Amino acid sequence: ExxxxxSGGGLVQPGGSLRLSCxxxxxxxxxxxxxxxxxxxxxxxxxxxxISSSGTTIYYADSVKGRFTISRDNAKNSLSLQVNSLxxxxxxxxxxxxxxxxxxxxxxGPGTLVTISS
Amino acid sequence: xxxxxxxxxxxxxxxxxxxxxxxxxxxxxGNNYVSWYQQLPGTAPKLLIYDNNERPSGIPDRFSGSQxxxxxxxxxxxxxxxxxxxxxxxxxxxxxxxxxFGGGTKLTVL
Numbered sequence: 621e622x623x624x625x626x627s628g629g630g631l632v633q634p635g636g637s638l639r640l641s642c643x644x645x646x647x648x649x650x651x652x653x654x655x656x657x658x659x660x661x662x663x664x665x666x667x668x669x670x671i672s673s674s675g676t677t678i679y680y681a682d683s684v685k686g687r688f689t690i691s692r693d694n695a696k697n698s699l700s701l702q703v704n705s706l707x708x709x710x711x712x713x714x715x716x717x718x719x720x721x722x723x724x725x726x727x728x729g730p731g732t733l734v735t736i737s738s
Numbered sequence: 739x740x741x742x743x744x745x746x747x748x749x750x751x752x753x754x755x756x757x758x759x760x761x762x763x764x765x766x767x768g769n770n771y772v773s774w775y776q777q778l779p780g781t782a783p784k785l786l787i788y789d790n791n792e793r794p795s796g797i798p799d800r801f802s803g804s805q806x807x808x809x810x811x812x813x814x815x816x817x818x819x820x821x822x823x824x825x826x827x828x829x830x831x832x833x834x835x836x837x838x839f840g841g842g843t844k845l846t847v848l
Contacts, residue, residue: 655837657783660747664824664841665775665783665826665828665839667828667836667837667838667841673776679836679837682836702831715782715783721771723770723771723772723828723829723830724771724785724789724828725771725775725785725828725837726788727785728782729782731783732784733781
């Protein structure tokens, strides 16, 4: 069974940083592209970043370019998201998801809540 | 403002059919496959439809998708109370080099 579990969320002050992790199991992690998606409270889904199976190709949404960094460790079946210079607008549930090409996300983790507040 | 446009809400009675539309452009829906996601309250999104009209295993055939030009639709037949959820369309935008979603449609089963 495919499982994705995010961790690392929490309460952070404006301007702060966090490192989110996603532990993958139940599939050959190194064969799949991955993405991060977030959802602000009461709002819709926002696609953030994509990383290829090898990690050599990365795409960013403009809203996070320069502040968020995606990476993966295929030996550890792990996906990471480094988030810097956080503002209140970054308050959201952050989901990692397995990608089938760039078009669809076929498995999602339960999400981890990031709250930016002083 | 979402790149893909969906109606904010739709509603229908149990047993009826509902259609949710998703409008985009040639850089996204017009040249890439569309997916649909169901998000039940308090849970993560779940893939319902991929490649415009394919269902992952376990998704009932009451859910179907189609695409024409720069628009896509999700049809749900034989509505059940458990179908009450938010539905999102999504695809890749070739010009922006990003994934894009619609703003979501809240389905109410009357």
